[in-house]
C-alpha cells in the first residue's frame with residue numbers, strides 16, 4: 484500500500500510501513516544484529532552491517548519521512564548527533580546564522596565544538612527577516628531555525644526564512660522538536676532539512692534518546708547518509724522500535740498536550756502571583772499571527788516568571804511540585820518542570836542567556852497528558 488496520500492493521523496500509524504516480510508508481524512521485529520549472512524561476497528538482501536543500515540531502523544526512518552512529508556528519513560543516536568551531521572555538511576570558513584534562543588546543547592555543539600573547526604555561528608533573534616538578512620554574507624551556507632524557541636517560545640516565520648534561503652542559495656534547517664509534524668511541517672513550508680530530538684514528543688514516553696533528520700532532496704539525503712554512516716552515531720534497533728511505537732500515538736498525545744497546555748497557560752496568565760507567561764497561543768504573543776499561520780495548534784510547552792521572584796524562589800517552586808516531575812527533557816506523557824538557568828541552559832553564559840530573556844526566575848513546563856485538574860492543583864500548591 485502506498486501511504487503517501489494518507490492523512491496525518493493515519494501516517495503516524497501506517498506511514499512508510501508494511502508488515503514484516505518474514506512472518507507478517509505487524510510491528511517490525513527488533514533486528515538486534517550487527518551483521519547479515521551473505522551468500523557470496525556482496526550477495527545480501529540489502530543489509531550488510533548495522534551501522535550502514537538495519538531493518539528496524541529503516542522502518543523508523545520510513546515513518547519519519549512519512550510524517551514530515553519528506554522523501555528520506557535518517558535516525559541517529561540522539562538529537563545532537565543529528566545536528567552534528569548537518570553541520571558536517573559545511574567546511575572551515577563557512578558561516579551559519581542561528582536562532583539565539585535555542586536548545587542549550589545545540590549552542591554548546593556549535594560554539595564549543597564546531598567553532599574550533601573554523602565554522603562561524605551568528606546567534607541572533609530571528610523574528611525579524613531583515614535582521615536575518617543583515618547577517619548573511621557570501622560565506623553563509625546554512626540558516627538554523629528553532630521554532631517555537633526553547634524556552635522563550637518565540638516563533639520564527641519559516642516561509643520567510645525559506646524565501647531568504649532560496650534568494651541567497653543557503654540551506655534552511657528547522658529543529659521541529661517542540662512543534663512536531665502534528666503542529667508544523669517545515670518541509671512543506673520550504674525548509675530543506677527537518678531535525679528532531681525524537682527523545683521528546685516523537686518517542687513521547689521518556690524512554691529513549693534518539694535523533695532524526697528528514698529531507699526531500701535525494702542529493703542532500705545521500706550526503707547526510709554518508710555522514711551518518713561515516714561518523715556512525717546511528718539509532719540502535721531497540722530504540723528504533725520504541726520510537727516507532729511512540730510515533731503511532733503522536734497525534735492522540737499531541738491533541739491532549741495542546742488541550743492541557745492551553746488550560747494551564749490560561750490558568751497561569753490569570754494567576755495574581757505570575758508576572759509573565761510565554762505561550763504562542765496567546766493573542767498578545769508578539770508572534771501569534773505567524774504561529775497561527777504556520778502551526779495547527781500551540782502545543783504544551785509553556786514558560787513563566789513568578790512575580791518579583793529570584794533564582795531561589797523559582798527553584799523553590801519547581802521543588803514544591805509533586806505531579807510535575809523536576810527533570811530535564813520534555814515531550815513525554817508525564818508533565819515535567821525545569822529551571823532553564825540551572826538546568827537545560829546552564830551551558831549558555833548568564834549574559835548571553837539573559838539577552839534572550841532566559842532570566843534566573845524563568846520556569847519551563849512540559850505539560851503532559853495527565854488529568855488537567857491534577858496539574859492545575861499541583862501548580863496552585865507549588866506557587867502558593
Ligand SMILES: *Cc1c(COP(=O)(O)O)cnc(C)c1O
Pocket residue numbers: 561562563564586588589629633658660661679680681682683692693694
Ligand atoms: C533535546 C533537544 C535537542 C537535543 O536532542 P537530544 O536527543 O537530547 O540529543 C535539540 N533540540 C531541542 C529543541 C531539544 O529539545
